[in-house]
Amino acid sequence: MEILHSSRWTITARSRHPDSYERRFGTAFAHSVRRAFGVPCSSGSAALTIALQAVGIGPGDEVIVPGLTWVACASAVAHLGAVPVLADICPTSLCMAPEAVEAAITPATRAVLAVHMYASRVDVGRLQNICDERGLLLIEDASQAHGGSLSEGVIGSFGVISIFSFQQTKLLAAGEGGIAVTDDPGLFDKLQKFRADGRIYSDAPLDGGFYDLSDIGGVMGRNLCMSEFHAAILLEGVQRLDSENRHRATMAGELSSRLDAIGGMAIVRDDLAEPDGGTFYKIPLSMDDEALLRLGPVLVSRALSAELNLPIAPLDLPLDRNPLYQPLTSPLIARTPGLADHVDPQRFQLPNAVAAWGRCIALPHECLLGGLPEVDAIAAGIEKLRAQASRLAVLDRESK
Ligand SMILES: Cc1ncc(COP(=O)(O)O)c(C=O)c1O
The missing domain is CATH 3.40.640.10 (Type I PLP-dependent aspartate aminotransferase-like (Major domain))
Incomplete structure (x- = not known):
């Protein structure tokens, strides 16, 4: 409200106040x-x-x-x-x-x-x-x-x-x-x-x-x-x-131990030193359960989103196959002779990225901003999904 009523909404305009x-x-x-x-x-x-x-x-x-x-x-x-x-x-x-x-x-x-x-x-x-x-x-x-x-x-x-x-x-x-x-x-x-x-x-x-x-x-x-x-x-x-990051890290620890008990999914994190310095922007869960892997990340994230009412999604698509990545539409690239082949996303080999996409889903960070009841609900949703995975595969086949 102070800004709304002030004479400055942006640094590209003049103002009566020295501090932006x-x-x-x-x-x-x-x-x-x-x-x-x-x-x-x-x-x-x-x-x-x-x-x-x-x-x-x-x-x-x-x-x-x-x-x-x-x-x-x-x-x-x-x-x-x-x-x-x-x-x-x-x-x-x-x-x-x-x-x-x-x-x-x-x-x-x-x-x-x-x-x-x-x-x-x-x-x-x-x-x-x-x-x-x-x-x-x-x-x-x-x-x-x-x-x-x-x-x-x-x-x-x-x-x-x-x-x-x-x-x-x-x-x-x-x-x-x-x-x-x-x-x-x-x-x-x-x-x-x-x-x-x-x-x-x-x-x-x-x-x-x-x-x-x-x-x-x-x-x-x-x-x-x-x-x-x-x-x-x-x-x-x-x-x-900082306090939100600390809270997310504590809740991620709680989620991780619940996932260990359930099996079938685990949080993917780096193993660098300074474990306390990590953050949780999206929380990638890697599936190692055959039934979930057969369902695939699109169906698993849709089912879990519906179950938990959270925006859960697959990882970003690797850039060698991502429809958002179209470097040839850059005029500077399209009009420079010889550059098109060099920029072609498909010339790059990304086997680890492609494999990771096939086995991971990602939770949004805000699901860790609640308390233990919310973490319990996420774990229960995952447990239910695991138990129902074969049935879900049948329902998916029948709906096609
Ligand atoms: C790693 C990374 N870099 C750059 C960006 C681009 O940021 P913005 O969406 O604010 O333009 C994003 C956005 O998701 C990102 O995740």
């Missing part, structure tokens, strides 16, 4: 992940785009991205005319495997996008070593791991730039939103310019009120700014993040 929520949130969030600078923006995809632009990724460059992730990780690269090289995942964490990254490096590789996925952290320490040895840039995508940590440091503090999404389903959410954080003043300058039509933060009061942005230019950006409403929601949310 956007700048306060950008600084607070950057400091919470031990970074010097933060540039809030309109989405995680926008944050990926300005991060790639700030480090100079463009046509001819290859960027290694996981073969199993949200499509934006690859499409942000393709939109710039660069080649997303899809690397397979590690089956025990569902995150990009360092060995697959090493195997994918070519003379054209410029950067590696290290993405933390579901309830796991990618082995960013090993990826950083590979990047250091091979002279590559590491960009961290922590859109699914707000508030996590590893023995090497806090998630969001790795690589030259880290990005986050604050889209509605995320651990810290504002409907839509994103941020790029960095320690490098030069990159901070570029990130700002790419997200605000070439403008950077100003501290000077101008005629007619304070203006958050100075018309510096020198770079052709876009308007990818975050509104004051979103920044205020996030500034408040960031204070709850």
Whole structure:
């Protein structure tokens, strides 16, 4: 309400007040992940785009991205005319495997996008070593791991730039939103310019009120700014993040022991050091029960969603077969001779990603924000599903 009645709804307008929520949130969030600078923006995809632009990724460059992730990780690269090289995942964490990254490096590789996925952290320490040895840039995508940590440091503090999404389903959410954080003043300058039509933060009061942005230019950006409403929601949310993460971790432990007792499904998590530093964005459950595997992840997640009234879904489809991933529709790629074959998603081998898709379903993180009765209900739903799996298969056949 304060923002609604104020003279500032966004940093791209003048205001009578010197302090914007956007700048306060950008600084607070950057400091919470031990970074010097933060540039809030309109989405995680926008944050990926300005991060790639700030480090100079463009046509001819290859960027290694996981073969199993949200499509934006690859499409942000393709939109710039660069080649997303899809690397397979590690089956025990569902995150990009360092060995697959090493195997994918070519003379054209410029950067590696290290993405933390579901309830796991990618082995960013090993990826950083590979990047250091091979002279590559590491960009961290922590859109699914707000508030996590590893023995090497806090998630969001790795690589030259880290990005986050604050889209509605995320651990810290504002409907839509994103941020790029960095320690490098030069990159901070570029990130700002790419997200605000070439403008950077100003501290000077101008005629007619304070203006958050100075018309510096020198770079052709876009308007990818975050509104004051979103920044205020996030500034408040960031204070709850740690306690919510702790609660989710406790409830995940409870769910895990119930699943051990039931059998047939188990939570998939990384086995990196610092077990307390993990987060639970989506909770992937791997099925090892023949009857459930025969039903498949689509039917199992539909049945469990109906039973529990929760949005349970299969994993993201691997990018070699994901209908959302269409790199040839990027004009920069389609019009560059010889690039089409190079970008073709089907040229990449992703056996671990494909196998993981066939055996996993994913619960949303909010199902861990309740208490033990909710965890008991999830376990009971899974037990019922397991007991009824053969009957469900018959019903499914008969309905076709
Ligand atoms: C790993 C990852 N990166 C990037 C994004 C893109 O974020 P947004 O949806 O805010 O554009 C997402 C969104 O789901 C994501 O999961």
